[in-house]
Amino acid sequence: EAGVTQSPTHLIKTRGQQVTLRCSPISGHTSVYWYQQALGLGLQFLLWYDEGEERNRGNFPPRFSGRQFPNYSSELNVNALELEDSALYLCASSLGTSGYTQYFGPGTRLTVL
C-alpha cells in the first residue's frame, strides 16, 4: 500500500512569491493535515481538511491556505512568501478524525531567499 506522497521534494522561491505544495493521502484516508517544521520552532500544526472542508487551522496568517479535492488529495498555498516561511512542510493523512493515527509523508523542503 502506497504511503502519503508529497511533491515537490524541494523548492526554492524568493520573497513575495507564491508557492503551492501538493499531498496525496493514503488510499481510503479522508483527513489531510499540514504541518510546518521550521528550524528552532519545532513542528507546528497548520491546517486540517476532512471531506473537502477546512476543519481547523493553527496559529498561522491567512496567507497560508489550502484546499482538499474530491479525491482527498490536498494543496497548501502560501502567498507573499517571507524568509521565515523556509521550512519542511509535512503532510499527514488519517482514516477519519478524532483518535485516528496520522501517517506522514516525506515532506517538501521550501527555501525562501
Added chain:
Amino acid sequence: AQSVTQLDSHVSVSEGTPVLLRCNYSSSYSPSLFWYVQHPNKGLQLLLKYTSAATLVKGINGFEAEFKKSETSFHLTKPSAHMSDAAEYFCVVTISVGGADGLTFGKGTHLIIQP
C-alpha cells in the same frame, strides 16, 4: 488545552545499552499519545501509540512506552540501542474528542548512539 514536554533535548547512549526518552503531557481530556521518529531529511514514522487500552505499549524496532496517568508521563524505552536508532524522536499528544485534531508535538529529543 494540551501540551507535551520532552525533558531532554539530546540523549547520548552507547550501542547495546538501554535507551530512555522522557515525555510528560498535559491534557484536559483523555489523551491519545504517540511517539514518532524522524531520521535525517526524512518524514515522520510512527513508532507506537497509546489510546486508552493497555498502559504498556509495544512499538516497532523494539521500542515500548508506558502510560502513567498518575505521573502524566509517557516515556519511551528500548532495552538495547542500535546505531540505526540515531534520529529525532517526538512525543505527541492529541485529545480523543472532536475539535482541534491537529497533533501537539514536543520539541523533540535527538538520540545519539555512540559506537
